[in-house]
Amino acid sequence: MKKIIVNASGAKVGGARTIVETFIQWVELNDFNNKYIFIVGFDIESESENVEIIKLKTNGLLSVFFAVFGILYYSIIYRTNIIFSFMNLNICFPFFNRITYFHQAKFFEEKNFRFMIYKFFLLLQAKSVFICQNEIIKSNLEKLFDFSGKTKVVDLWPGIKIPRERVEPEWFNDFYDSKNIIALCPYTDVRMSHKGFEDVYNAYDFFKNKNIKVLVTSDKHGYSNNDVFYFCGNCSYSELHFLYSQSNLIIFNSLFETVGLPIFEAQYYGLPVVLSNVEYVRNLRNKFNDLNFIVLESKEVRFNLEKVKNIKIPSNHTCFTGEWDQIQAFF
Structure with a gap:
């Protein structure tokens, strides 16, 4: 039996935490031949x-120091030594x-001090394995460092x-009205410019004319509730999935993502997802050409309501199950 240390000390919220939880769940159900020691920045039991779970939370440069x-x-x-x-x-x-596990899309866009440190230490990781979440991140990583053949870069x-x-x-009954179309916007922070929320908010007239209520899982941060938009604040993962089950569609017009988990969580409930026509979305459509996507024709958030249909996706679809089994070849 091999012992494998899994460092996720900086994964505390959002998609980063969810992916770690997904891997823990996969280990519990599928790998009984190895011992895993998870160092995580959030509360979880197994x-x-x-x-074995060790709770250790790190932030910023401390996360870098601890990882290296x-x-x-x-x-x-x-x-x-694994x-x-x-x-x-x-x-x-x-x-x-x-x-x-390399999942930082901003790495290829930012030029600040933090990312310079990342680049320096990444250069010291030749002759190792990098796992990327998609082909775009894999390609960008290979181009940036021109790794030798002894360094494996795979997408998983x-x-x-x-x-x-x-x-x-608790607030849902006061919000819900069966006469309205519910569009869930599962953003944890609408201030992040790459999420494109300003374009969503500017589509007020479109939503109002179509009788669509937009439910946003973020604090207001300068925006306000009105007869179209309702900011419910951050919610738990179990609450988020309840909101999926009660919604008619998802709005996720982010300009770039490494995965965009809400896109696929929504597919589990058969929901159509409104997406921007950008590179990562085109890559997703190439990888999964049978999912329920509505791709915007321009930056403006407008779409044909006839495309808003619930399409049930089989629960054993690869977009749900993942490809964690391939990782065992590297231990």
Whole structure:
């Protein structure tokens, strides 16, 4: 039995946390031959005998330091040289078996000090394995560093995690009206410019004329509730899935994502997803050409309501199950 340290100390909320939880769930159900020591930045429990959870939360440059140097402490404690990191970086010492889950799309756009540090330490990770969430990230990483043949860069689809139960938020009954079309906008922070929320908010007249209520899972941050938009604030994962089950469509017009988990969580409920016509969406359509997507023709958020149809996707579809089984070849 191999021992594998999994570093996810900086994964605390949102998609990063969900993907770590998805991997833990996969290990519990599928890999009984190895021992996994998960170092995570959030509360989670596991009853699996081959899974150990260590709670350790890191932020900012501390996350970088821990991923590159601090993780050595746990490798000594558990006597293993296999380290799987969800932190975009991994231990800098070459005698380790390093598998790095690289999921930072901003890495190729930003030029600040933090990302310069990332680039420096990534150059020290030659002769290791990088796992990317899609072909675009894989291609960009290969172009940026021109890795040698001894460095493997692969794309591996993470799949999604379905909560054991759906929880109705306390405010939902006051919001819900069966006469309205509910469009869920599952953004955790509308201030992030790449999410394109300003274009959604500017489509007020379109939504009002079509009797669409837009439910946003973010705090207002300068916007306001009105007869079209309702900002419910951040919700739990179980609450989010309840909102999926009660919605008619999803608006997710982000300009770039590494995965965009809400796109696929919505597919589980058969919901159409309104998307921008950008590179990562075109890549998704090439990979999954049978999903329920409505791609906008321009920056303006307008679409034909005749396309808003519920299409049930088989639960064993690859977009749900993921490709985690392929990772075992690298341990």
